[in-house]
């Protein structure tokens with residue numbers, strides 16, 4: 308049986324479930340057309356806003372590397388290192404909606420069967436800000452964008468009503484999603500920040516607002532390291548640094564932990580997995596936890612800017628894995644390991660001992676109460 312890599316996600320058909328995430332690989336028309344030529348199933352544009360932005364006076368992204376024979380972690384270029392993570396403090400697209408509009412139209416006309424998702428962002432502090440979301444949404448869908456991704460997750464915004472500051476507030480998540488849904492004729496994906504106590508709470512807000520899918524995660528808020536010789540941050544402008552985002556291999560385990568929470572809480576909803584994917588083995592984590600698509604950023608940035616070799620490996624890896632396991636489509640293995648993530652007390656103890664989540668031992672609750680929480684039989 309021929310392997311079928313095509314998937315249906317939020318009602319859209321993708322030739323394969325691999326997308327370029329919103330970031331430098333999707334910041335221009337030429338990058339996006341190159342990405343479609345390479346065969347990516349979809350792209351999410353670099354986030355589009357209404358107003359121009361000005362980036363910092365220095366590099367916007369660098370890569371932290373580990374040295375196998377030592378414990379050194381540094382952004383300094385040196386031979387024989389392995390990628391640990393990307394760190395960036397890049398803002399949304401420095402091109403405004405007017406610049407994007409004709410380009411979205413041209414791209415969609417040239418590549419009708421590949422999925423073009425427009426990432427958009429505005430504030431949320433007033434009715435006019437919510438109208439800005441609607442203006443962005445309408446303009447992008449009118450040019451043929453197949454879906455919208457709401458950036459509620461950028462980790463370096465000063466404004467308390469923008470980016471990940473929206474994503475940390477379930478009510479704002481709901482309000483913004485609902486405002487976009489009022490005008491959207493295409494599916495609306497909501498990209499959440501991992502920087503919250505319980506991402507399920509914000510996801511619930513998004514679904515209450517009408518979200519068709521959740522994309523998770525954006526980068527993790529973080530700082531570059533201090534160089535022990537110069538005593539300066541490895542990335543800085545005039546010695547100063549600010550919150551930025553960590554991506555790449557280092558965040559894969561953390562991102563799948565967030566995804567496991569999400570897919571467990573909402574098994575019937577659609578999820579696009581992001582974070583640390585560079586090969587099919589990584590993407591498989593997201594699929595087995597229940598994701599219908601996977602997005603890639605850091606690995607693509609390091610591979611000819613749009614990841615042609617990364618994509619080749621993802622496609623070949625998926626086909627080989629499906630053949631090995633006798634699966635004919637993603638539906639045969641999506642979510643297969645979702646229910647293997649359980650509360651700690653469900654993990655077997657040696658010698659039949661029962662762990663009651665600390666309840667009895669601490670004297671806070673009777674065994675019966677603990678059993679009610681963990682689903683164990685009280686003894």
Ligand SMILES: Cc1cc2nc3c(=O)[nH]c(=O)nc-3n(C[C@H](O)[C@H](O)[C@H](O)COP(=O)(O)O)c2cc1C
Pocket residue numbers: 328329330331353354367368393394395397398399400426458460461498524525526553554555556558581582583584602603604605606
């Ligand atoms: C330089 C850079 C710029 C980014 N810009 C955006 C953006 O404009 N909008 C957005 O939603 N995410 C943005 N991201 C986050 C990525 O889309 C992605 O969520 C994150 O990097 C995790 O994926 P990765 O581990 O594959 O890099 C950016 C990431 C990087 C490294």
